[in-house]
Amino acid sequence: MKKILIIGAGGQIGSELTTYLRGIYGSRNVVATDVRECKALGADGPFEVLDALNATSVASVVARHEIDTIFNLVALLSAVGERNPQMAWHVNIGALMNSLEVARQHHCALFTPSSIGAFGPSSPKVRTPQDTVMQPTTIYGICKVTGEMLGNYYHHKYGVDTRSIRFPGIISNVTLPGGGTTDYAVEIYYEAIRSGRYTCAVPHDVYMDMIYMPDVLRACVELMEADPARLRHRNSFNIASMSFTPDIIAAEIRKRIPSFTMDFNIDPVKEEIARSWPDSLDDTCAREEWGWRPEWDLSRMTDDMLAAIRSRTAHPRHA
Template identity: 55%
Template sequence: MKKILVTGAFGQIGSELVTKLCDLYGTENVIATDIKEVEHSGPFEQLDVTDGKRLFEIAKKYKVDTIMHLAALLSATAEKMPQKAWDINMGGLVNALEVAKELDLQFFTPSSIGAFGPATPKDNTPQDTIQRPTTMYGVNKVSGELLCDYYYHRFGVDTRGVRFPGLISYVAPPGGGTTDYAVEIYYEAIKNKAYTSYIAERTYMDMMYMPDALEAIVQLMEADPSKLKHRNAFNISAISAAPEDFAKSIQTYMPEFQLDYDVDPARQQIADSWPNKIDSTAATEEWGFKATYDLDKMTKDMLEKIAAKQKK
């Protein structure tokens, strides 16, 4: 990667990924795009990813060699607006893949544990297993995984991707995902020393701290392509946890913290269809993936960073 175009650059992942890419490759070599106009120190272009012509023009204008396609509606939001989710999540992906094909670009887009469904093995979910999701977001992600594989095998596009678990960050606000409670709980701990979870007790899901997620993207994109047997949709994870595990970890640093529950049936149904814990062996063997943050290390950093942020 030498010159990178990022779509959805100021969403949940992009907000921090753009900064990391600028640090690694130089601000002038990272072209940030988003549907909303945003102040940015480096090159920025306003872009609706459903406009394939505009996407092509931007990629050609800046002579990029890589597209990181992040623009998407997340799980809970997608379930409320399924047609819009299909138009953005799949229409935008096809457009980005077409640009990568026409200009011979390297390509990254994230998949998700949402690509799994109720029939998927819940524990140590294999890299290659049944995927029959019951949400529009999940259908989008499975379709996207297959589409990226197709563009690699049919057209030789250097496509790469991971299945992200729930991502936890103190930088970007929650963006309509089912795992957003795992971000909200830290903010409420600092603000109110209490949190009401919309996800039920003993509901385990995979999670990851954002620094590990960003490092995984860069590591995969820089990996030797000859070693990538899967290329797209690598399982990666760091933490398998339920709401009470987050509460217990927070109580290590804030003993007065209290957790209670008011379960949202819609988001709980989505959570129940996802794995408890996925197997990341393929990512470790093929490109050296390894997470550095466990739950308690992440909790300490989240509480410190949010407390400092609130004081500003």
């Protein structure tokens, strides 16, 4: 990677990935774009307003900046997608098809995130294999499976260097989530600091795989820098870091904040989605093919999350 374009840079992953990549490859070599103006992303590097559904505009940015690697991070997430499945398909697949076509025409590598949402209730629940039945019951998951297949198609038919990761639920102390089923695992930390209590929309006993943002950012770079000769799988790799229930994460917080309490107001849509997803993923292929190793577990992440949120609460101008 030498000249990088991030499409959807204003989202949960993109806002932090932009800064991370600029720290590695240089600020001028990472072009951030989003459908809305984002002054923060333009403060230390190039930023352009870009509609990912306009292929001509995407191609223009790639040509002008001599891009060789595209990160397509555009997505409507699981819970939001279920409220408007037509829009979810239009946005998720439209942005991907434009990214694939531009990557083909301009000889770019392309990264597109997939998700544990690509699996469904008929997939094995524990240590879900890299290669297994994938019959998701959400439009978000259907989009992700379609995206994986399109990535493989463009690689095999046109030679596009497509790569992808099936991310677990992503937890960040910088950017709030945007309508996913795993959002509770971020919100719970903020409420633990803010009010000392949290009302959870996901049942107490539902396991889901999660990952801390520093591991996400590192995984993106490691996969895109991996020797292509080693990649038997491309679209998309399971990666795993930690798996827990709401009860488990609440207990971990309670070790640090003994007065913390949690009750439940179950969202039936989120419950249905959560119970259809894997409890844990088998990431053997990622470990063998490009050296993936998680660095964060639940205990270490909890310490870091609470410290970061407390710091911003004490210094709100930095929030």
